[in-house]
Amino acid sequence: MKTKTYLLSFLFFLALTITPQAQSNKVEQAIIALEQQWVDALVKADGAALEQIYSDQLTYTHSSGSTDTKAEYITNLKAGKTKYESLVREDVKVRVFGNTVLHTSKTNIRLISNGQPSAFAVKVLHVWVKEGSKWRMVAHQTTRLP
């Protein structure tokens, strides 16, 4: 009986200690899933999906240093000037600060821009903010790697 009591108390305290970590992991998993949805939406040029992923406050900084608003970015993507073939992530880091999450990665991009295919690597910074009950991307920035 005594052993059981100890065992159950141990389990109880274990539950207490692992939960905050589990919560943070849950946010990380949610963001990683959204990042995959973002990649899929770019490759499919799926404006409707991006509409859900991007915040209305979005600032999108391209690797050329030019910036787009949400509406500008989605309009350009739908117009098909840039066709994404693939985006492969590596070196992914997710940092959770309450209702803000920073996702950084090295991303290898293959795309066709104005008929010209190109492949390059960039450092990508994504800032996710919880708006109501949904996580949305408020900032995107890419920096070209040499």
Place this chain on the structure above:
Amino acid sequence: MKQLLILLVISGYGLCGYAQSSPRPRVVSKPEAKEQRQAATKPLPTPKTTIANVKQEILKLEHQWALALLNEDAIRLETLLADNLQYTRANGKVETKAGYLKSIRDGITKYSLVKRDDIKVQVNGETAIVTARWKTTLQNKPNPPMTTTARYQHVYVKQGGRWLITTHQTTEIK
């Protein structure tokens, strides 16, 4: 006794999960739910003055940051940057706080011009995002000084009551 203990474990776990997941919607009455739905479509409920105050504070910190770069003031920079800083330069190189401060202290990275414009601040609770354009004359020894125009982004996170730069990233405008 055994059943009592099991009950204690289950209820304890449940309570703990509830406490940890405060953003999870709680059970609400119908009028309350309606209010919450309405609130979700409105801008953030924080009073405008508070957001305006935070914006002012962030702009002041940004100004101090630019001055510290020009003055090669590593001591001031140290207080503006978070210990978990991720600093991505225009060439894609990622540095830590210690690495970046060392390059300033040792005079390897030297700014002789820092001119900022198109500064936008977005506040979201305990975080603030700054996007801006900046023209810099920067020497990274042994390279000669170069003048470039770029976009940079700062993510400030309030840590221990102070706003600190947690992420910096620069993208050159071509």
